[in-house]
Amino acid sequence: xxxxxxxxxxxxxxxxxxxxxxxxxxxxxxxxxxxxxxxxxxxxxxxxxxxxxxxxxxxxxxxxxxxxxxxxxxxxxxxxxxxxxxxxxxxxxxxxxxxxxxxx
Numbered sequence: 001x002x003x004x005x006x007x008x009x010x011x012x013x014x015x016x017x018x019x020x021x022x023x024x025x026x027x028x029x030x031x032x033x034x035x036x037x038x039x040x041x042x043x044x045x046x047x048x049x050x051x052x053x054x055x056x057x058x059x060x061x062x063x064x065x066x067x068x069x070x071x072x073x074x075x076x077x078x079x080x081x082x083x084x085x086x087x088x089x090x091x092x093x094x095x096x097x098x099x100x101x102x103x104x
Contacts, residue, residue, distance in 0.1 A: 006054040016082040026075040078104040
């Protein structure tokens with residue numbers, strides 16, 4: 001399964017109403033670390049069927065970035081039961097993302 005492209009139109013249904021934990025990658029096309037993070041997030045999505053993974057392009061979905069106080073790119077957030085429970089800024093290895101999901 002591939003990460004879902006998240007927008008203001010589908011964020012509520014795909015993230016806030018989801019029963020599974022959701023890892024959200026807030027990224028931008030001009031961000032070098034985001035380009036390095038993308039295949040790591042994709043691999044995590046492929047290896048885990050118990051979570052949902054989505055990506056928000058902050059240049060196209062500025063409102064979502066503001067709503068969730070994304071002040072730096074790249075930002076990764078874990079949502080559970082419709083609420084953000086963890087936030088990490090900067091490049092993370094897959095093992096670090098796995099640990100973040102386990103602890104949140």
